[in-house]
Amino acid sequence: MDIVGKARKLETTIARTFEGAAQQWAQSGPRTPLEVLHGILEAVDERVEPAGRGKRVFPFNKIKLSVVAPTRDARARLSSVLDGTPSLQEKIALRLRQAGCEVARLHVRVAYVPQSEAGWRAPEFHIDFVNDAPADVPAATASQARGIKLTITSGSTDKPSYTFTHGRINLGRCEEVRDNRHRLLRTNHVVFKEGAGSGNDTVSRRHAHIDYNDRSGDYRISDDRSAQGTTIVRSGTTIAVPVGSRGIRLQSGDEIFLGDSRLKVKIASV
Numbered sequence: 521m522d523i524v525g526k527a528r529k530l531e532t533t534i535a536r537t538f539e540g541a542a543q544q545w546a547q548s549g550p551r552t553p554l555e556v557l558h559g560i561l562e563a564v565d566e567r568v569e570p571a572g573r574g575k576r577v578f579p580f581n582k583i584k585l586s587v588v589a590p591t592r593d594a595r596a597r598l599s600s601v602l603d604g605t606p607s608l609q610e611k612i613a614l615r616l617r618q619a620g621c622e623v624a625r626l627h628v629r630v631a632y633v634p635q636s637e638a639g640w641r642a643p644e645f646h647i648d649f650v651n652d653a654p655a656d657v658p659a660a661t662a663s664q665a666r667g668i669k670l671t672i673t674s675g676s677t678d679k680p681s682y683t684f685t686h687g688r689i690n691l692g693r694c695e696e697v698r699d700n701r702h703r704l705l706r707t708n709h710v711v712f713k714e715g716a717g718s719g720n721d722t723v724s725r726r727h728a729h730i731d732y733n734d735r736s737g738d739y740r741i742s743d744d745r746s747a748q749g750t751t752i753v754r755s756g757t758t759i760a761v762p763v764g765s766r767g768i769r770l771q772s773g774d775e776i777f778l779g780d781s782r783l784k785v786k787i788a789s790v
Contacts, residue, residue: 551644553597553598553600553601553602554601556587556598556601556602556644556645557601557602557608557611559642559644559645560585560608560612560645560647561611561612561615563641563642563647564578564583564612564615564616564647565615565619567579567580567649568616568619568621574620575620576619576620576621577621577622578616578619578621578623578626579651580649580650580651581625581626581627581650581651581652582626582627582628582629582649582650582651582652583612583626583627583628583629583647583648583649583650584629584631584647584648584650585608585628585629585630585631585645585646585647585648586631586632586633586645586646586647586648587602587630587631587632587633587644587645588632588633588634588635588636588643588644588645589632589633589634590634590635595632598632599632602630603630605726605744605745606705606706606726607628608628608630609626609627609628609688610688610690610706612626612628613626613688614704614706614707623687624687625687625734626687626688627734666685666737666739666787666788666789667683667684667685667787667788667789668683668684668685668689668730668732668739668770668785668786668787669681669682669683669785669786669787669788670682670683670684670689670710670776670783670784670785671783671784671786672781672782672783673775673782673783673784674719674780674781674782675712675719675720675723675778675780675781675782675783676712676713676720677710677711677712677713678711678713682709682710684709684730685732687732688729688730688731688732689709689710689729689730689731690706690707690708690709690710690726690728690729691708691709691710691712691723691727691728691729691730691776691778691783692706692708692710692711692712692723692724692725692726692727692728692744693708693711693712693713693714693720693721693723693724693725693727694708694711694712694713694714694725695707695708695711696708697725697726705726706725706726708725710783712778712781719779719780719781719782720781721779722747722748722778722779722780722781723746723748723778723779723781724744724746724747724748724778724779726744726745726746727743727744727746727750727778727779728741728742728743728744728746728750728761728776728778729741729742729744730742730770731767738769738770739769739770739787740766740767740768740769740770741761741767741768741770741776742761742762742763742764742766742767742768743761743762743763744763745763746778746779747779748778748779748780749761749779750776750777750778751776751777752768752770752774752775752776752777753774753775753777754771754773754774754775755773770785770787771785771787772785772786772787772788773785773786
């Protein structure tokens with residue numbers, strides 16, 4: 521075979537190879553919601569940096585996530601994975617802790633968009649990593665920083681009271697919540713002992729959580745689809761705590777009911 525014939529044969533072989541790869545890609549279709557979640561977690565992993573002496577850090581405190589959901593059905597499917605329990609923020613925080621990072625303050629915001637934009641690294645999502653330095657926080661806002669003390673008034677826990685500043689606080693039964701494959705789903709910060717009676721059995725493993733808002737200086741509690749529900753008693757009035765990220769703003773003197781177990785709230789400037 522002459523050189524021209526060989527070149528044409530090689531050209532045909534290359535064209536068929538690319539065509540086959542294109543057809544395989546088209547048949548594979550878009551990634552599933554679970555694959556999108558894994559892609560997001562891998563993108564977060566890549567932003568972890570060494571800090572010397574074996575330590576690792578995640579140099580951001582805010583993650584702004586844009587996810588492509590062109591239809592209502594697509595958004596529902598993605599939301600079932602990204603907005604479920606545990607939350608995406610919890611999943612990312614757990615991933616960072618597994619990577620050896622300390623996670624004190626982390627806020628994750630998810631926005632669903634109809635289509636991707638130029639410059640996106642992945643066609644299904646885009647992540648903006650943000651670090652709001654303390655110097656960028658207005659003095660008035662910084663002065664509002666407050667801590668929260670939760671004192672157990674009914675129920676059996678490892679400690680009689682817990683004190684926190686900022687961050688997310690998970691409330692539930694037993695310290696680690698795992699699925700039937702023994703994968704860690706959540707770590708509780710206020711831990712009601714397993715099988716200890718005294719109302720502990722009415723506390724779900726993933727019962728509720730408290731979030732701190734940096735801008736307003738408020739703590740808000742949300743129910744995590746617990747079996748017995750979450751309520752607040754404030755000045756003799758009972759307030760039902762809804763499921764979701766909005767929650768109810770806590771005040772000093774509030775008493776939180778997790779089923780039959782109770783916690784007293786005290787909030788003070790730090």
